[in-house]
Structure formats: structure tokens, C-alpha cells
Amino acid sequence: MSARDLRVGLIGLGNMGLAMAINLQKHRAANGLSPISINNRTISKCAQVEELGAVARDTPGSVAANSDVVFLSLVNDAAVKDIVTQLLDSLKDDSSTERLLIADTTTVHPSTTQWVLEEISRRQSEYTRPVSFAQTPVWGAPPAAKAAMLVFVTSGEAEGVLGEIAVPAFARVAISCGTDQIKAARYKILGNFMIASVIESLGEAMAVAEEAGIGRELYFEFIKEVFPVPPVMGYALKMVADNGEASKTQVGFNVPGGMKDVGYAIDVAREAGMRLPIAELAYEHLQWVKDNGGEKWDWSSLAYALRKEHQK
Structure with missing residues (x-):
């Protein structure tokens, strides 16, 4: 048929x-x-x-x-x-x-x-x-x-x-x-890990750019010219917004969902006898957001967590 x-x-x-x-x-x-x-x-x-x-x-x-x-x-x-x-x-x-x-x-x-x-x-x-x-x-x-x-x-x-x-x-x-259906499940999880690692890297870079006097807006110009692809641009735009507000109101994928997928990626790596250090770090930052009232925020809010962490 x-x-x-x-x-x-x-x-x-x-x-x-x-x-x-x-x-x-x-x-x-x-x-x-x-x-x-x-x-x-x-x-x-x-x-x-x-x-x-x-x-x-x-x-x-x-x-x-x-x-x-x-x-x-x-x-x-x-x-x-x-x-x-x-x-x-x-x-x-x-x-x-x-x-x-x-x-x-x-x-x-x-x-x-x-x-x-x-x-x-x-x-x-x-x-x-x-x-x-x-x-x-x-x-x-x-x-x-x-x-x-x-x-x-x-x-x-x-x-x-x-x-x-x-x-x-x-x-x-x-x-x-x-x-192989199991391969398909692992494939999706590692794809989501790649997105999470982009968010983690963007968050770290944006936080340092702000504290180093470069500013998030100017750093975004680099992102726009060198990495003009939808996922990177979309998350970078949210991080440029003041005080993480965009991550609170423009929710595409929430923090618990991000933690679930990042946690699954850590499991897939562990089952293969390996580690994903970036995933472990992203999970910690997402956990911080969740513990500090951001359970319903977009997972790009981990950048907000990085800035708050620096201000301690």
C-alpha cells in the first residue's frame, strides 16, 4: 500500500x-x-x-x-x-x-x-x-x-x-x-545535546562579553555575521535581551524539558563509556535556573544563570 x-x-x-x-x-x-x-x-x-x-x-x-x-x-x-x-x-x-x-x-x-x-x-x-x-x-x-x-x-x-x-x-x-529504532532515539538526543552546547557556549560568551566591556549587543554582531543559522541566531537574540527577560516570556523549550534531554545525553554518553562535560555543565546551570524560580522559562535562560552566578 x-x-x-x-x-x-x-x-x-x-x-x-x-x-x-x-x-x-x-x-x-x-x-x-x-x-x-x-x-x-x-x-x-x-x-x-x-x-x-x-x-x-x-x-x-x-x-x-x-x-x-x-x-x-x-x-x-x-x-x-x-x-x-x-x-x-x-x-x-x-x-x-x-x-x-x-x-x-x-x-x-x-x-x-x-x-x-x-x-x-x-x-x-x-x-x-x-x-x-x-x-x-x-x-x-x-x-x-x-x-x-x-x-x-x-x-x-x-x-x-x-x-x-x-x-x-x-x-x-x-x-x-x-x-534501528534505538539508534533513532540516541540520534535525537545527541542532536539536542548539540543545541544545548550551543546555548551553553553562547551563554558563557555573552556573560563574559558583558563583564569585559564588549557588551552583548556588539557580541551579537559577531554571531550574526559568522553563525547566521536559525538556532544560533534565535537563542543569541534572547540572550541579548535585558536581564534575561526574553527567556522568561518567549518560551520555545522550557527548562525541565532541557534538563530531561541534556540528562538523556549524559546517559547515552555514559552507556558508551564516555562523558559529555559540556552537557554536565549545562545541566548544572539549568538546575540553578529551576531552583531559582525559572522552571517555566526557556532553556536559553541558563545565560541568565551565568550572569547571576558572576554577581554573587
């Missing part, structure tokens, strides 16, 4: 999931494809996508019953385990023999990916419908998601089909990790 013939669902309408669902539905409607099925813990969040033609379902199981591919866009590992469990439970009453592919775009620890694979294998005998899983993380902040400019990572046996569904509907490119 081609990607065009597949019924698609999406569970989880947070900042990323909502943008992905909107773009998926718009793309499918414009190309004469079936509407997507959607579900969210707060069902009222489905309204914006319903207006475009999507079908809101009461439960994750109902999404699965009406889909061949179900994308997950969830907040953390616990939510992924909960939704996967609900999906598998629902299959006991599903007499279909058409394969269900669960594609998780959430950033999770590799052990969670392993748990999902083992759980699907363990429970496959409970139902007649075959189930496959793919770890398919995405890179890009909410503005990139809204613009359908995400970087989509594929894995698993049906990675080609997943890439066709995602690009150009909600992503600009698909990068293949082959059939």
Missing part, C-alpha cells in the same frame, strides 16, 4: 503536535487524501484541527481503529508508555488484520524505545492486528513546526512510507536511521 492510501492519526496536541496536525490535515485536504484522526487529553484542543476537516476521536484506541499510521507527539516518556499501553489495550477488540504502525516523534530515552518494542512483541499474541513501531523524532522549535520546516528522523521497517507522509506535510526533510 502506498503512503497516499494510508489512513493517518495523531495523538498529542501540544505546541509541536498541534502544528504538525494542522499541517498534516491541510496537506492531505489539498491533495485529496483522507482526513486525519486526532486525540488529545484535553479534547477541546482538537477544535482548531477539526475546523480544517480532521476527525476528533474520544480515545487513543479510536484513533488506532481508524488509522493505519498513528503519530505520537507527547510530553515525556511516561506519557508515551501510557498512550502505547492504551493503544495496545484497544486492539483486543479490533478484528482488523491491517497492520498498525505507531510512529513516536517524542524525544525519549533509548530505554523507553526498548520498552515499547518489547511490549509490542510481548503482547502481539493478544490481538489479531499486527503492530509495528518506529521511533521518528523531529528537530525544530514550535515556529519551525508551524512553518512545516521540521527535520524528521525515520526508522523501522516502513521508514520510506513515513518519510512520504511527513515531507512536505509537516517536515522539510527526512533523515533515515535505517531499521
